[in-house]
Amino acid sequence: MIAERKLFESKKKLAMGLAADVAAYLSNAITDRGKALLAVSGGTTPTLFFNFLARAKIDWAHVTVTLVDERCVPETDERSNAKLVRENLLEANAAAAKFVPLFGKGNADKLGPFDVVILGMGNDGHTASFFPGGDHLAEALELEGSKRILTMSAPGVPEKRLTFTLPVLLDSGFLALHIEGAEKQKTLATAEGPGPVKDMPIRAVLRAREPVVLYWCP
Numbered sequence: 001m002i003a004e005r006k007l008f009e010s011k012k013k014l015a016m017g018l019a020a021d022v023a024a025y026l027s028n029a030i031t032d033r034g035k036a037l038l039a040v041s042g043g044t045t046p047t048l049f050f051n052f053l054a055r056a057k058i059d060w061a062h063v064t065v066t067l068v069d070e071r072c073v074p075e076t077d078e079r080s081n082a083k084l085v086r087e088n089l090l091e092a093n094a095a096a097a098k099f100v101p102l103f104g105k106g107n108a109d110k111l112g113p114f115d116v117v118i119l120g121m122g123n124d125g126h127t128a129s130f131f132p133g134g135d136h137l138a139e140a141l142e143l144e145g146s147k148r149i150l151t152m153s154a155p156g157v158p159e160k161r162l163t164f165t166l167p168v169l170l171d172s173g174f175l176a177l178h179i180e181g182a183e184k185q186k187t188l189a190t191a192e193g194p195g196p197v198k199d200m201p202i203r204a205v206l207r208a209r210e211p212v213v214l215y216w217c218p
């Protein structure tokens with residue numbers, strides 16, 4: 001459920017606000033447990049947020065970064081979320097962080113619980129790689145499921161994906177949904193209304209009892 005809605009007047013202010021909040025959660029985790037675990041989404045929205053977060057003054061050497069989901073392409077491919085993270089987040093101060101990719105070697109299935117998970121959303125109502133019509137959608141959304149990472153293929157989605165499953169992503173100290181623009185605002189309003197989860201899988205997150213903080217700007 002959306003517990004709080006943080007609305008910003010510009011993409012830059014949103015990116016700075018989200019980066020400050022995420023840095024604070026990571027820093028608190030390091031103080032409490034000596035380490036922090038962050039899972040970020042890929043796609044086009046997070047780049048500016050990554051650029052600000054990379055400059056946060058926290059003890060990045062004790063932070064592990066991974067991805068909520070990944071496209072099954074090599075890291076040299078423009079569509080690789082790992083490439084996006086390496087080029088935009090694992091730089092400046094955050095160059096000291098450890099990165100665990102989902103695609104290829106990395107033991108990402110051993111990660112969790114998370115301190116921070118940042119979700120995005122597509123205009124078809126997907127989040128992570130929980131796509132409408134996805135071949136492993138039902139299994140990925142099982143709250144009591146035991147699988148941590150699944151592959152996902154879906155109609156209209158160019159390549160196979162890898163995604164953490166819903167219970168793994170919900171097991172986070174701080175869960176944020178980062179969306180921008182009027183169209184996504186409309187999509188979210190529809191998703192918050194009645195209707196089947198399989199049509200707009202983000203409903204599974206919105207209907208779970210774990211609190212989600214929305215970060216939105218026009």
Ligand SMILES: O=C(O)C(O)[C@@H](O)[C@H](O)[C@H](O)COP(=O)(O)O
Pocket residue numbers: 041042043044045046068069070071081119120121122126127128129
């Ligand atoms: O790899 C990905 O594509 C994602 O992690 C995905 O779930 C993303 O968050 C949404 O598709 C929104 O993508 P945009 O930010 O590009 O709109």
